[in-house]
Amino acid sequence: MEQRLISLLQSSPRLDQLKQIHALISRTCPNLTPIFLKLLLNQPATIRYARQVFFTVPSPDSLISNSVLSAHSKLSLHREALEIFHHWHRRGAQITSFSIPSVLKACASLAALDAGKQVHSIVLQLGFFSNVFIHTALVDYYVKNNDVCSAQKAFDEIVDKDPVPYNCLIFGYSKSSDVVQARHLFDTMPQRTASSWNTIIACYAHQGDFNEALTLFERMLEEGFQPNEITIVVLLSICAKVSDLETGLKVKKLIDGHHSRSSLIVRTAIIEMYVKCGAVDEARLEFNQMDRRDVVAWSAMIAGYAQNGRSNEALELFKKMQSECCEPNEVTLVSVLSACSQLGSTDVAERIGTYVESLGFTSSVYVNSALLDMYAKCGNIQKARRIFDEMSQRDIISWNSMIGGLAYNGFAEDAVSLYHEMIQESLKPNDITFVGLLTACTHAGLVDLGLKFFHSMRSEHHTVPxxxxxxxxxxxxxxxxxxxxxxxxxxxxxxxxxxxxxxxxxxxxxxxxxxxxxxxxxxxxxxxxxxxxxxxxxxxxxxxxxxxxxxxxxxxxxxxxxxxxxxAAYSWIELNGRLNKFLVGDRSHVRCDEIYDTVDELNLQLKGVHEFYLEESI
DNA sequence: CTAGGGTTAG
Missing domain, CATH: 1.25.40.10 (Tetratricopeptide repeat domain)
Structure with missing residues (x-):
């Protein structure tokens, strides 16, 4: 019976078939219900049904209850996990030490502060003192809630500490930028795991101390620890940030043996490392070799082209992404918009802008700032201003993009008055703000005002020019x-x-x-x-x-x-969506005679206008 | 049946 049950469930049954199997079991052999339930829990497709079955079991023992709870936790079905726990708690069922970690994990992920506190008090009521698993889960819970003090208290409760609670708390200090405490724990912990090294290395990387991070990585290898995927990703991202291709390639070598198995995230990190080192073509090779690509991988590659001034390739890749039915997210769109803003083409700006606006990321400060930046850089200052005015939230970058956009388009006075508006709203200008302002003054010939802004950087705004x-x-x-x-x-x-x-x-x-x-x-x-x-x-x-x-x-x-x-320098003009390039003395265009005639005529007209103004001024 | 660290952006 049991074998048949297993094979039946493995044939991915439909809901009505599941109901039939369930009915059969409850009528003929109810003692198989726990096994049936466990099999349902194994697959994400049937876990919903497992939950329904669980709710019908009259008095489930703690073993089966904990299995149901942990299965939901593993699949990140946190809301459902909490629901199960409440249901169970209401019925006065026995809570064991095994129940708590999954529930705390759910509370942490849902940022359910009150629920977490309640679970903590249940822990105290039931007298689970110094249980490593529970207190580690508490440390993790408080760390995720950015309450490193409570995390430290839960940590201190643990008598026999293994590396896991140390790692959790080191991460907690890392999150609150307390490198000293993090390093102290790392140095004094009795034994370390690869994760301990990963956590402390990532901690220094977040602080911007890439040298110390790399030094620790070398020590990790010296002490015989095997770097895992996460070590590799952390290191690749460090190499990306400091543009160190040499070290990046060394790190990549560490996984070259089992490269075919390496995860999406590792491969994306390799792409990012190449991109930030300016090796875009190598990044593309890596990208082409991926058997599966998610939105992050696509975005990283598109951003790679955009950041290296290869806008056309960025847009081409975006097209390909859409043709492969991968939905863009905010990051993708920001990169695409940034590529467009470098092209400076009004046509492309119009097309992509309208498309992005239709997607409904209207509340994203990121997307809106990129949108207005693109419109401004492509010369459509009205649309840029409209986006800016309609934004429900603005950060310093939104203001900077608008001020800079006005400046580049010659609206110096508007740029300056927008700056004053920004100060009125008590936003702190940064160095980019001043680049915009000084550009405005440059274009309008406002020498004294420009110098005034320049000096105010240090004296009023505490930024160093x-x-x-x-x-x-x-x-x-x-x-x-x-x-x-x-x-x-x-x-x-x-x-x-x-x-x-x-x-x-x-x-x-x-x-x-x-x-x-x-x-x-x-x-x-x-x-x-x-x-x-x-x-x-x-x-x-x-x-x-x-x-x-x-x-x-x-x-x-x-x-x-x-x-x-x-x-050779060339000039270009965009016409009906086509780019036409011209070199000096270029005769390659089919209608070049007409073109030169028109240029001559325009020259004559310009001279006429010029002379007209000369006469006027006399 | 119980726990931690990572990738994309204006």
């Missing part, structure tokens, strides 16, 4: 023709000027024909990036325009001697 803020100030002086002030500012800067700063000055020197400063800037630029052709070309053109032919020729010579290749 970074090199990008200094670059904004240099640009601010340069655009208003004050190249000498720009140079003076560079000399007084606390940090070493970079290529952006010297490049800005050099370009300004060409416009304002300042050969002396141009010489200084180009010298710095050739030190910093001898391979960049535009510096040589810019300087030599500048000299030629000023009539200094000898200087111009020698710079061309220098460029040639260093074998610097000049990159």
């Amino acid at each position: 970074k090199i990008e803020h200094c670059a904004c100030i240099v640009d601010l002086f340069c655009r208003s023709g004050r190249v000498d002030d720009a140079y003076r500012f560079i000399l007084e800067m606390e940090m070493k000027p970079n290529v952006v700063i010297w490049g800005t000055l050099l370009s300004a020197c060409r416009i304002h024909s300042n050969i002396e400063l141009a010489k200084i800037s180009v010298a710095r630029l050739l030190e910093l990036e001898p391979e960049n052709s535009s510096n040589y070309v810019l300087f030599s053109n500048l000299c030629a325009e000023a009539g200094q032919w000898e200087e111009a020729r020698s710079m061309r010579k220098l460029m040639k001697s260093k074998d610097v290749q000049k990159l």
